Amino acid sequence: MTSPPPVLGVRDLGFAYRRGPAVLSDVSFEVTAGRGLALVGESGAGKTTLVRLMLGLLRPRTGQVLLDGLPLRGRMRALRHAVQPVFQDPYSSLDPRLRVDRIVGEPLRSLGVARGAAATAMVEEALRSVGLPADAARRYPHEFSGGQRQRIAIARAIAASPRVLLADEPVSALDTATRVRLLDLLAELRESRRLTVVLVSHDLAVVAALCEETVVLDRGRVVERGATAEVLGSPRHPCTRRLVAAAPRLPRALNPP
């Protein structure tokens, strides 16, 4: 029996903004269903550009993005069904003029997944899975805290039951306790909904908590990749070493013996 193709991948990907220098060169990796993958790197490494390419918002200069092993071009609907994003800033990523049920139900409408009572039920179920009360549906984003807004963004992302959650720094705007609760939520959704998490982050604590695989980007190139425990535990490339050395650590007194 052959194993299914990786759910998402990029092959020999290269990109440059108009008349600019190369932002990404020869980037290749695969996302295996069920194995969370983290993209890490310093500011300017090309992480956000890579996310835009994987969401089909930018077109690669060279190489391609693969969905289920096939080139992405012309398959945007399939991509939206399979991959949904969660962005960093819970204050700007939700339309303030829309009620929460409209926001969360948007992918259901635009993808033609469900309408009417069926859609309402799916929105309620998505809100329940992220731990928000049912009456959240009738309220507006400004009535919620940063952590709750990020839950709304996650509810929106999972409403149409995608296979992959592509999260760009999903918790970095939140304080520690809220971060921990959201990481717990993401870990739980991964299990209960068989979601594969692709995480972009510079926070190695979050990477270690959520992802089995790690890809390290440095100035637009993949410099190291493999199992997260391996890459972070015994970093080989200088860039990875820098990232690991810079990670804020708790004083020894706090570490479990």
Place this chain on the structure above:
Amino acid sequence: MSLLEAGNLTVRTADGRELLRDLSFRLARGDRLGLIGESGAGKSLTVLAIVGLLPAGMTASGRVLLDGEPILGAPEWVLNTVRGRRVAVVFQDPLAALDPLMRVGAQVAEPLRRHRGLRGAAARRAALEALTEVRLGDPERIARSYPHEISGGQRQRVAMAMALACEPSFLIADEPTAALDGTVQAEMLALLERLVAARGMGLLFVGHDLAVVARVSRRILVLERGRAVEEGEVGDVLRAPSHPHTRDLVSAARRLHGALERMLP
């Protein structure tokens, strides 16, 4: 005498709600105090109350003494000689502290002009020195740049250069590295530690990340919903937190860092 002393500092909204209640602490020259708490605990409000920059409608009561001199409720002209000159603040978002229409060099020179009366070439030279001291590579180019032309990490260094230009005795850093990525954050914290130690300044470091706050502080003060719930030496508080809220903060941080700590040597 303490460098800074806050006594029963209370902040109320116009309709009388108390956002900060009876906060008291002291900070000596060379001391480093970390103020930690969750979003909404009153950390930034404490900072704004100390420097007299509370939003309209909020009022502060109690006392704040700088070198024994009361500054809470002092007239604006007194506060203007305090802010930037004796007390400097670095905020989380450096863009908010920088004028987008003004070259960086001119902005760093501005407090030097206002507080130290430097003009022309002397002001330019002092501004370049300030930019060099925060370890900005090619300070001449940075001085000629506008804020949008430099990176986030460079902007935060510029904000720090501005804050330190007049050699204040007391520095307040309000989540100065929260918006920066890992390596830039580590560099900024190292720079902050070095400058505070070299100049013997007092430091009030505000943050929500225990790993970051514990790194730069000697003592920490834990805030919960506008009240101080615990204060002590960093090591003591972290080893044996006595208040339930501190215990929650410590266990959340331990959980957040747990997976990474198990992987790292």
